[in-house]
Amino acid sequence: MLLVTGMHRSGTSITTQLLLEAGAKLGNPDKLFPGDKWNPDGYFEQMEILDVNISLVNGPWGKFSYFSPPSENLILKRAEKLENKIKELSRNHIDLIVKDPRFCLTLSAWKQYYDGIKKVLINVREPIQVAYSLKKRNHISIRLGLKLWYEHNKRILEYVNDIPHIFFNFNNLFSPELSTLEIKKVFKFFDLNVKDSKIDSILNKCVKSSLKHNTITEYKYEKNIRELWDHLKNKCGSY
Numbered sequence: 439m440l441l442v443t444g445m446h447r448s449g450t451s452i453t454t455q456l457l458l459e460a461g462a463k464l465g466n467p468d469k470l471f472p473g474d475k476w477n478p479d480g481y482f483e484q485m486e487i488l489d490v491n492i493s494l495v496n497g498p499w500g501k502f503s504y505f506s507p508p509s510e511n512l513i514l515k516r517a518e519k520l521e522n523k524i525k526e527l528s529r530n531h532i533d534l535i536v537k538d539p540r541f542c543l544t545l546s547a548w549k550q551y552y553d554g555i556k557k558v559l560i561n562v563r564e565p566i567q568v569a570y571s572l573k574k575r576n577h578i579s580i581r582l583g584l585k586l587w588y589e590h591n592k593r594i595l596e597y598v599n600d601i602p603h604i605f606f607n608f609n610n611l612f613s614p615e616l617s618t619l620e621i622k623k624v625f626k627f628f629d630l631n632v633k634d635s636k637i638d639s640i641l642n643k644c645v646k647s648s649l650k651h652n653t654i655t656e657y658k659y660e661k662n663i664r665e666l667w668d669h670l671k672n673k674c675g676s677y
Contacts, residue, residue, distance in 0.1 A: 439531050439554065440628060443541035444561030445590040447571035449608030452644060453561055454482035454537040456621055459640045460630045462535045476575055479644075483538050486527055490520055491540035494547055505582060507543055507589050517547035528552035535628070542590035545597040558603040559624060560594055562670045566657040567609075588663050591670060607674040611645050 442457070444450050458464055464482060471488060473480040494513050508516075517524065524547070532554060541548070541558075549555060569583030604627050610616040618637055625632050632640075659667065 439528060439534065439536045439548075439552075440556055441541055441545075441558045442535060442537040442561070443539055443545070443558065443594060444606075445542060445563070445568055445587050446539045447568045447575070448539070448561040448563040449606070449611065450537055450539055450561045451477045451479070451481050452608075452611065453559065453606055453624065454535060455479060455644050456640055457535055457624070457628060457630070458482065459644060460625055460632045460636070462628060462630060463533065464537075465531060465534050481537075484531065484534075484536060487531070487536055487538055488540075490523055490527065491538050491544050493520060494544045495540055505576075505578060505586070507586070510546055510593070513544055513547050514550060517544075517550060520547075521551050524548055524551045528554060539590070542594040542597075545594065549597070555601055557627065558594075558598045558601050559606055559627065560598070560603060561606050561608055562591065562674060563608040564652075564655055565659060565663055565667055566654050567652040570652045570654065584659070584663055588666060591666055595669075605670060605673045605675075607671075610674075611641075617641055617645065 440462075442450055442454050454464070464470065465484060469485050471481040471483040471485050494516050495508065497508065497512070497516055528548065528551070545555075545558075565584055565587045566580070568587045569580045572578055572583040572586070573580060604623065606624055607616075607620060610620040618634070618641065621637060621641065622632075625637070
């Protein structure tokens, strides 16, 4: 499998849409989670994969448990009952792009039962922008939003250390100077040979100004969040 993940509201849907437009395969479009007012063009998540990840994260407590993410040990314990399903879905999606932000928390469980995860793309976005977007969508506090941003990014860094991976800076999509360079990096990573003229067409089609809901870049972060954000920005590289 070829994964696209990253904290919620970090642009994983638009990144996957760009890959789809460039010729990447996601499988049966009828099995993708449909769009809504938050992501009108769709989420580009395979519903079968999503069902497993939701079970791993939420357990018996429902969606509210997501706001206090379970430990890795608890996720691995829950995965024991889903071993066969994880193996089956992994085989069925062996050469496909598979997208879900929840892989930030569940990737260790998939790795436990499947050793064919070939590449991982990790979307990153300014922490305070994510927190404000979560506040608007999920009605949670900025403090909790930042805490969730930290936990997701911290864990995915641990889980991808033995898998080829790159980082995608969501904000660069809205920079005329950087958007093409950023998307070229992604296409190359997934072995997609796309001409410059088509890249321009894809960006014009998919990247809308309405996607950039928050532009805040100045915020006094707690030390752990500031250090992790600096680390992620370094991982994204510069042009």
